[in-house]
Amino acid sequence: MIRVENVSFSYTKKVFMEDISFEVQKGEIFGFLGPSGAGKSTLQKILIGLLTGYKGSVQVDGTEVRERDNSFYEKIGIDFEFPSLYEKLTARENLQFFASLYENRGKEAREKRMEELLEQVGLLRDADKKVSDFSKGMKSRLNFIKALLHNPDILFLDEPTSGLDPTNSRLMKDMIITEKQKGKTIIITTHNMEDAAELCDRVAFIVEGKIKALDSPHHLIMEKGTNKLHYSYLNNGAEVTDQCLLKETGQNVQLQNLMREGKILTIHSEEPNLGDIFMEVTGRRLA
Ligand SMILES: Nc1ncnc2c1ncn2[C@@H]1O[C@H](COP(=O)(O)OP(=O)(O)OP(=O)(O)O)[C@@H](O)[C@H]1O
Ligand SMILES: [Mg+2]
Numbered sequence: 001m002i003r004v005e006n007v008s009f010s011y012t013k014k015v016f017m018e019d020i021s022f023e024v025q026k027g028e029i030f031g032f033l034g035p036s037g038a039g040k041s042t043l044q045k046i047l048i049g050l051l052t053g054y055k056g057s058v059q060v061d062g063t064e065v066r067e068r069d070n071s072f073y074e075k076i077g078i079d080f081e082f083p084s085l086y087e088k089l090t091a092r093e094n095l096q097f098f099a100s101l102y103e104n105r106g107k108e109a110r111e112k113r114m115e116e117l118l119e120q121v122g123l124l125r126d127a128d129k130k131v132s133d134f135s136k137g138m139k140s141r142l143n144f145i146k147a148l149l150h151n152p153d154i155l156f157l158d159e160p161t162s163g164l165d166p167t168n169s170r171l172m173k174d175m176i177i178t179e180k181q182k183g184k185t186i187i188i189t190t191h192n193m194e195d196a197a198e199l200c201d202r203v204a205f206i207v208e209g210k211i212k213a214l215d216s217p218h219h220l221i222m223e224k225g226t227n228k229l230h231y232s233y234l235n236n237g238a239e240v241t242d243q244c245l246l247k248e249t250g251q252n253v254q255l256q257n258l259m260r261e262g263k264i265l266t267i268h269s270e271e272p273n274l275g276d277i278f279m280e281v282t283g284r285r286l287a
Helices: 040-047 070-074 091-100 107-120 136-148 166-181 193-199 217-224 246-251 253-260 274-282
Strands: 002-009 017-024 029-033 055-060 076-079 154-158 185-190 202-207 210-215 228-235 238-245 264-270
Touching: 002 040, 017 040, 017 210, 029 040, 029 193, 040 055, 040 154, 040 185, 070 076, 076 136, 091 107, 091 136, 107 136, 136 154, 136 166, 154 166, 166 185, 166 193, 185 193, 193 274, 202 217, 202 274, 210 217, 210 274, 217 274, 228 246, 228 253, 238 246, 238 253
Parallel strands: 029 185, 029 202, 076 154, 154 185
Antiparallel strands: 002 017, 002 055, 202 210, 228 238, 228 264
16 A cells, blocks of 8 residues: 655755665554654655655555655545634534545545544534533544544554543544544554554654664564563571573573472563563663
């Protein structure tokens, strides 16, 4: 669905993005994961045709993005990093306005879909309130359903759960999963590694305008991570904790003695999470 080949991009004379290549299959959720300023939003803006001065090739559903025409925007939905809504209009008026910019659905179907979407994100009761009276989380939710209005095949979501409380973040993630189940292709930008690990089929680690690793969260954790074993035992009446690498438990004489003597109090393994792997691979923290 998306093919990016040898893309480079500069805001200034200095090259910022270099040598970016990857593909996204139809029906996949693909994540850009990286710290602030890494270039996630920049890459997303290239993919949606907002930054056309790139070198290399970016094809979205067969269209070279710098040659796009307006029909390009019928098949993609965009949830920008910062909500782009008319503050003086109500939520419903905002949706009606943005829906009117698209051609691909009849008015009736659109109205029905609008009401359904408002209901799904818990905004139906506030639909006739002015957006200026909305909280940050309410604006994020409205901005998100704005991207779904015209039922696009590809969704570009920039930090969709940022600033949301746990309940609304869950709701948003469930809606993203539902879109995937409908066969939509979804590109997500995030620095939240839990969201990335839960939602994404594959993630690209992005640091300073470059892709440092690209694989499924599971593979990245299995291949690059080191699993540890934590255990505790009694020593002169006091609990002592210790740890070793899971793969080295067979050679750990102390641990084996403690086990044989039945002196272990607690024992559990610890698998690295995607944030640990990001740190290992890039030497940078995510947030
Ligand atoms: N319009 C612009 N002109 C010049 N430099 C820009 C512009 N937009 C972004 N940049 C720079 O490009 C770099 C990457 O920005 P970008 O917004 O892509 O980061 P990001 O990974 O999305 O970060 P965040 O997690 O904070 O959203 C930053 O150093 C930023 O200052
Ligand atoms: Mg960003």
